Amino acid sequence: MKASAARAFGEPVDLPIVVGVDGSEPSMRAVEWAADEAALRGASLRLVYASLWERYEGASFAHDLGKPSEEVMAEDIVETAERRARQRQPGVKVTTDVLPEEAGYGLIRETHSALAMVLGCRGRSGVTEALLGSVSVTVAGHAHCPLIVVRGSHDNRSGARGRIVLGVSEKQAGLSAVRFAVEEALLREVPLEAVRAWRRPLHEPRAHPLIVGEPAHLQERQAAETVEEALRGTPAGLQVHRRTIEGFARDALLAVSREGDLLVVGARRRQGHFGLQLGRVAHGVLHHAACPVAVVPEPA
Incomplete structure (x- = not known):
């Protein structure tokens, strides 16, 4: 199943995928x-x-090329990325633009008319690779x-791992993320792995009564039910793996x-807040996940 089979789950395909570039190798991988x-x-x-070069240099600082040095650098960055x-x-239509404005503001504005925004993860050492830059955050x-x-x-x-992982949130709270994950799995023709974490109460009695054929813990059973509800309506041709894991969702x-x-x-x-407010789970996986991470806005 390719794009035609998955379009019903996402946004119109006439919107572009936007990439924020800065000349670094991580942004080129993005x-x-x-x-x-x-x-x-x-x-x-x-x-x-996006950069504030125009504010700080202006036309009076033009060099032999007739442009501020930062503008020349910016054009070189987007040309290299192109x-x-x-x-x-080679078959993908590519356009470029240089935005003379603060990077975070400019990229956020771009998300109003984008199918998705893609950014690289900055960092050169084992420690810094775990951290995002301030613009990404x-x-x-x-x-x-x-x-x-x-x-x-x-x-x-x-794509060598051959699976899309979905973090399943509370009931009816993450349907946009589910649709996006389903679409990605259909496009790539790989299985979808839906994961929900659960934790037992701190003072749960040891002799918890068991019902034959059901999970041993109420919390585990509820986690499994949440996964099933989230996956309701998933296309029949999509291979789906369901997992409930004891512990913190982030871990x-x-x-x-x-x-x-x-x-x-x-x-x-x-x-009462401007834009998308990241929770601890989304913030944690953006900083430390071992694979690319998609954070999908959910309506209030």
């Missing part, structure tokens, strides 16, 4: 990942670089479309992310 995604979806690719995208997926916290941070090993980024998803090509989680919008 370009390649997004190019593959655009090819799967039959979508176009928009590469943008070459990487075209080399990766800002965009993740206010995006109006799915925000994907491309992180993890080459195998996880290249469970981080462990499973090692075996995934993409980890999908939802994030709720809260009344």
Whole structure:
């Protein structure tokens, strides 16, 4: 099943996939990942670089080329990103833009008219690779479309694991994330692994009564029911694995992310706040997952 079979689960394909680039190698890996995604979806690719160079340099600082040095650098960045995208997926339509504005604000504005926003994960050492830059955190916290941070090993980024992982949230609270994960699994023709964590009460008695054929703990049974409800209406042709894991949701998803090509989680919008407010689980997996992470906005 390719794009035509999955479009019913997502946004119109005339919207582009937008990639925020900054010239770093992680952002170029994000370009390649997004190019593959655009090819799967039959979508176009928009590469943008945002910076406040115009405010600080202005026309009076023009050099021999007649442009501020930062503008020259910005154009070089997007041209390099465009070459990487075209080399990766020659059939994908690619456009570029340089935005003379603060990066976080510019990228958030781009999410209003994007199929998805894709960013790279900055960091060169084992410690810093676990951390996101401030721009990524800002965009993740206010995006109006799915925000994907491309992180993890080459195998996880290249689709070699052969599965999409979905973090299942509370009942009826994460349907947008479910639809996005289902669509990704259909597009890639891989199984979907739906994961829900559960925890037993601190003072649960040891001699808990058991009902034959049912989970030993009420919390485990409720977790299984939540997974089933979330997957209700899943296409019959999609292979789905259901998992309930005892422990904290963040830890469970981080462990499973090692075996995934993409980890999908939802994030709720809260009344009285601007944009998308990240919870602890979404924040944790964005910083530490072993594969690319998609944070999908959920309606209030």
